[in-house]
Amino acid sequence: MNSFEAEVFDVLESKGIPLVPQVGASSYRIDLDGRYVLAIECDGASYHSSPTARDRDRLRQQQLENLGWKFHRIWSTDWFMRKDEEVARAVSAYENAVASISSSKSGAGGPSYETPSTNLHPSPIESQARGVRPYLGQRDTIADYSDWELMSIFDWIESDGRLRTDEEMIDEILPELGFHRRGSRIEGVLKSTLAKRRNRTKPTV
Numbered sequence: 001m002n003s004f005e006a007e008v009f010d011v012l013e014s015k016g017i018p019l020v021p022q023v024g025a026s027s028y029r030i031d032l033d034g035r036y037v038l039a040i041e042c043d044g045a046s047y048h049s050s051p052t053a054r055d056r057d058r059l060r061q062q063q064l065e066n067l068g069w070k071f072h073r074i075w076s077t078d079w080f081m082r083k084d085e086e087v088a089r090a091v092s093a094y095e096n097a098v099a100s101i102s103s104s105k106s107g108a109g110g111p112s113y114e115t116p117s118t119n120l121h122p123s124p125i126e127s128q129a130r131g132v133r134p135y136l137g138q139r140d141t142i143a144d145y146s147d148w149e150l151m152s153i154f155d156w157i158e159s160d161g162r163l164r165t166d167e168e169m170i171d172e173i174l175p176e177l178g179f180h181r182r183g184s185r186i187e188g189v190l191k192s193t194l195a196k197r198r199n200r201t202k203p204t205v
Contacts, residue, residue, distance in 0.1 A: 001021050001022065004042060004076050004079065005021070005042045007079075008040075008042050008074060008079065008090075009021055011083075011087055012040075012087070012090055012091075012094075015087065015090075015091050017090070017091065017094050019040075037070060037094070037097040037098055037100075038069075038070045038071075038072055038093060038094050038097040039069050039070070039071050039072070040072045040073075040074065040090065040093075041061070041071070041072070041073045041074070042074050042076070043073060043074065043075050043076065059163045059164075059165070061073075070093070070096070070097040070100065072089075072090060072093040072094075074086055074089075074090060130156060130157070130159045130160045131156065131159050133153075133156050133176075134149075134152040134153060134156055136149050136152075136153065136177075138177070138178040139177075139178070142177070142179070142185060142186045142189045142190070143185075143189070145177065145189075147193055147196060150173070150177075150189075150190065150193045151193060151196070151197050153173055153176055153177070154169060154173060154193070154194065154197055155197075157169060157172050157173060157176075166191065166194050169190075169194060170182070170187065170190045170191070170194075173190065174186070
């Protein structure tokens with residue numbers, strides 16, 4: 001833990017929230033984890049000013065929430081300027097998460113929030129084997145690939161279950177298409193294809 005995370009840990013534990021630091025595995029960890037009920041992410045302003053970092057954190061939060069986690073984020077600038085308010089927000093988030101568990105236990109169905117992050121299946125951290133790569137002959141230019149062909153390779157790349165930003169997706173698809181460097185035209189086509197893929201626009205063959 002860095003000094004900011006250590007301070008958050010000490011203050012929240014003093015408020016009666018049981019915490020486990022750095023929950024997770026591989027290169028992806030949840031900074032503080034209210035045991036079984038709440039993931040707390042501590043964000044430093046300088047690192048998270050990066051668009052790539054923000055995209056990765058957004059994807060990570062979305063996947064954890066899809067798996068049933070409650071999520072709470074604390075920004076370092078807010079913590080140091082309005083610590084009392086941030087402590088109150090964190091305590092409220094923890095209490096609401098506990099209440100959600102009690103409610104889900106008393107009712108039928110609903111996600112279980114008591115599974116430790118290290119036992120989540122499928123894991124949002126660990127990669128799975130990719131399926132069979134779609135066969136595409138190498139073309140001379142990016143314009144020679146159809147939307148459908150590019151989307152099929154993007155789908156294949158993501159079939160290992162790893163979280164990726166758009167920039168990382170483009171980095172991985174370039175060698176698959178036989179390109180060694182980005183050009184503005186290649187980047188523009190790939191970003192457009194990713195946007196269509198997200199919107200599930202019917203590809204042009």
